[in-house]
Amino acid sequence: xxxxxxxxxxIAYAVIALEEPLKVSKSAAALIGAGVLWAVYALSTGHPxxxxxxxxxxxxxxxxxxxxxxxxxxxxxxxxxxDGFDMIxxxxxxxxxxxxxxxxxxxxxxxxxxxxxxxTTIVMVSLLKRLLERREDRLVLAGLIVIAANAGGAxxxxxxxxxxxxxxxxxxxxxxxxxxxxxxxLVNLAVPLAIVAWSLRGQPIVAPxxxxxxxxxGTPAFEKRLMFALGLAVLLAVPVFKAVTHLxxxxxxxxGLGIVWAVGDVLHRRGAPAQRxxxxxxxxxxxxxxxxxxxxxxxxxxxxxxxxxxxxLARWLDTTVGRIDxxxxxxxxxxxxxxxxxxxxxxxxxxxxxxxxxxxFLWEFLAYCAGTGGSILIIGSAAGVAAMGIxxxxxxxxxxxxxxxxxxxxxxxxxxxxxQNQIIG
Numbered sequence: 001x002x003x004x005x006x007x008x009x010x011i012a013y014a015v016i017a018l019e020e021p022l023k024v025s026k027s028a029a030a031l032i033g034a035g036v037l038w039a040v041y042a043l044s045t046g047h048p049x050x051x052x053x054x055x056x057x058x059x060x061x062x063x064x065x066x067x068x069x070x071x072x073x074x075x076x077x078x079x080x081x082x083d084g085f086d087m088i089x090x091x092x093x094x095x096x097x098x099x100x101x102x103x104x105x106x107x108x109x110x111x112x113x114x115x116x117x118x119x120t121t122i123v124m125v126s127l128l129k130r131l132l133e134r135r136e137d138r139l140v141l142a143g144l145i146v147i148a149a150n151a152g153g154a155x156x157x158x159x160x161x162x163x164x165x166x167x168x169x170x171x172x173x174x175x176x177x178x179x180x181x182x183x184x185x186l187v188n189l190a191v192p193l194a195i196v197a198w199s200l201r202g203q204p205i206v207a208p209x210x211x212x213x214x215x216x217x218g219t220p221a222f223e224k225r226l227m228f229a230l231g232l233a234v235l236l237a238v239p240v241f242k243a244v245t246h247l248x249x250x251x252x253x254x255x256g257l258g259i260v261w262a263v264g265d266v267l268h269r270r271g272a273p274a275q276r277x278x279x280x281x282x283x284x285x286x287x288x289x290x291x292x293x294x295x296x297x298x299x300x301x302x303x304x305x306x307x308x309x310x311x312x313l314a315r316w317l318d319t320t321v322g323r324i325d326x327x328x329x330x331x332x333x334x335x336x337x338x339x340x341x342x343x344x345x346x347x348x349x350x351x352x353x354x355x356x357x358x359x360x361f362l363w364e365f366l367a368y369c370a371g372t373g374g375s376i377l378i379i380g381s382a383a384g385v386a387a388m389g390i391x392x393x394x395x396x397x398x399x400x401x402x403x404x405x406x407x408x409x410x411x412x413x414x415x416x417x418x419x420q421n422q423i424i425g
Contacts, residue, residue, distance in 0.1 A: 001307070002039070002151045002307060004040055005037060005303060005309060008033065008216035009303075010283060011033075012030065012300060013033075013218070013342075016029045025289065026293055027296065029296075030295075030296025030297045031295070034303070035295070037303040038051075038299065038303055054306045058298075058305075062302070064413060065250075066295055068164060068250040071250060072115075072158060072358075073119070073287065073291075075234055075235060075253070075257055075260055076228065078257075079228055079232075079260075081139075082219055082227040083224050084227045087228045088107060096200070096203060097200040097205055100131065101193065104127075104128075104141055104148075108120055108152060109147050110152065112151075112156075113153065113155060114156070115158075116382045117159060119147055120149050120152070120383075121324065121382075121386045126390060128142060129208070135391075139198070139399070139401075140196065142390075142391045142393060143393070143398060143405075144192065144193060144196055146378070146384045147189055147192055147388050147402070147406055148189050149185070151375070152185065152373050153383075154372050155177060155181035155185040155366055155367075156187075157174040157178075157239055157249075158235060160371045160373075161339060161341055161382075162343075163177060165341070165348065166344065166348070168242065168248065171353065171358060171366075171368060172363050174243070176359040177198050179367050180417070180421075181417070183416060183422070184413040184414070185368065185371075187412050188368075188412065189409060191413075192402070205416065211277075226267070227263075227264065227267075231260060235253075235262055238252040238256065241255070245265060297342045298341070300342070301343075301346050301349060304346070310346055310350040323367065325414075325418060328365045331343055331368075331373075332368075332372065332414075333369075333410075335370050335373040335374050335380060335381075336373050336377045340374050340380070354376040364414070365421075372410055374407070375402075375410070377395075377403060377405055378393055378402075384398075
């Protein structure tokens with residue numbers, strides 16, 4: 001049975017990784033893989049009651065993550081529907097490419113910690129077409145935005161889905177992950193940013209002739225400010241809500257979504273019919289394909305966990321590699337090729353909270369490595385895939401121009417975290 005489960009999982013993974021050439025959605029592959037894996041596992045064990053109990057346990061953990069993601073993505077879409085992000089993008093002014101790279105990277109780093117790295121990348125890369133005429137300039141800044149988004153998401157419990165998984169799973173707490181990963185994540189961005197900014201020094205910005213043409217009009221300034229502030233407050237309040245009530249984070253984000261939705265309805269009571277449906281239309285723009293992918297891959301990994309495959313893999317890594325820091329760095333490097341969601345899900349199944357308690361070195365370092373390792377390749381993270389689609393970034397171009405920069409930042413941040421951990425514990 002074990003061999004069959006591993007083979008099936010590898011096949012499903014291969015189809016997911018080869019989504020573009022095969023023209024088969026990774027969400028479909030994840031769902032098929034999860035269904036087949038659970039079916040084979042159930043038929044092989046001969047204990048339907050036990051399998052049903054294990055499936056229910058896995059479903060509860062998966063549902064908490066999915067509900068949280070739906071709520072967070074909906075809040076972001078509502079803010080965007082009211083042009084709330086113009087509050088940030090309209091204030092980005094610079095005279096040289098180096099200065100603009102610094103502003104965009106800093107804004108992306110901060111935004112991705114509050115929103116999420118995928119949404120932030122979409123907003124910031126889309127902004128480039130309003131600011132820059134030359135595509136070569138946009139590609140360079142888009143590469144920096146990918147690195148900044150992944151680095152910013154790694155140190156926040158709501159910034160990257162993998163960090164969110166660890167936070168919801170109880171492996172890390174919000175206070176510890178913010179305070180201990182902020183500096184390593186900042187170094188992860190600072191190294192490639194310094195190199196790129198130096199290469200761009202003195203180069204002027206060539207703005208498009210119609211720089212303001214793409215900016216949406218019609219949303220009153222009061223609504224922009226209100227919905228941006230409200231959405232930001234709701235997202236920031238989720239960790240506080242969890243700490244005070246001890247309820248799962250998805251309860252807090254759904255409560256916040258309800259508040260944002262109600263305020264939006266009140267704002268549009270006297271508006272035109274098209275305006276009154278703004279919030280409902282925003283909800284339809286949630287990337288449900290990504291949500292379905294998370295469901296499928298988390299349930300598929302859960303099968304390997306219950307079958308004992310992940311525990312066996314953990315023992316093999318401990319025996320072969322030995323050092324837990326080296327093991328986690330390997331996981332981070334592999335996440336540049338394989339999506340970091342299943343990599344973290346697998347690690348959560350490989351190591352227990354009994355052996356590695358909450359906020360221990362393993363979980364915090366895993367959040368950093370899995371969150372930032374995906375920057376090494378353009379296909380290694382959701383942020384990279386989004387930028388690739390918007391600006392049509394070539395895989396080999398990114399490999400030549402940014403992979404070594406991302407590796408340098410990844411290694412520098414990792415060394416900073418290890419040294420920091422040695423000094424302050």
